[in-house]
Amino acid sequence: ETGVTQSPTHLIKTRGQQVTLRCSSQSGHNTVSWYQQALGQGPQFIFQYYREEENGRGNFPPRFSGLQFPNYSSELNVNALELDDSALYLCASSLSSDYGYTFGSGTRLTVV
């Protein structure tokens, strides 16, 4: 059991740029969710993928998009970065029938 790994751990981008964050799910987990955690706040749901299809989305604009690959790894893409996008981005995986996600350590994104 390798857990959930995310890369990179830290990233600094300029407003208007695009960013791709990556996640490798825990072995055997076919569901992945992405959350945004601003400083001092709880995580906010961005979207979830199950077997390569998006099956749920939170209140985030379309410039937040994602992919899940056949090996259940995942990407989060954010276009046209804004200063308010600065946050910790968390990937979480689970079995589709299980509750209680396993989170990665996150990617700390700073937009300047």
Add this chain to the structure above:
Amino acid sequence: QKEVEQDPGPLSVPEGAIVSLNCTYSNSAFQYFMWYRQYSRKGPELLMYTYSSGNKEDGRFTAQVDKSSKYISLFIRDSQPSDSATYLCAMSAGTYKYIFGTGTRLKVLA
């Protein structure tokens, strides 16, 4: 009004104390209730999850859910300095989306 309310703390207690952490919520559709622990610069770690009302115990941790009052609690017995972290409650209506509280910062003093 937020769907989930959680006192941000910080909460400071002496080592060995019993800690009580709480969340209230407004959405009666919530059925699954989780507690996560988050250390600084780390992702949340699942401590407990409970379906519907009742109690669940795991070692020094006890989770309680009172759906009639829309209130959940996490108790930590014999608290240790290593328990110092932010504790997040999370809830789900049985769908893909978890709603998290803002987290309570706990400091256990040696």
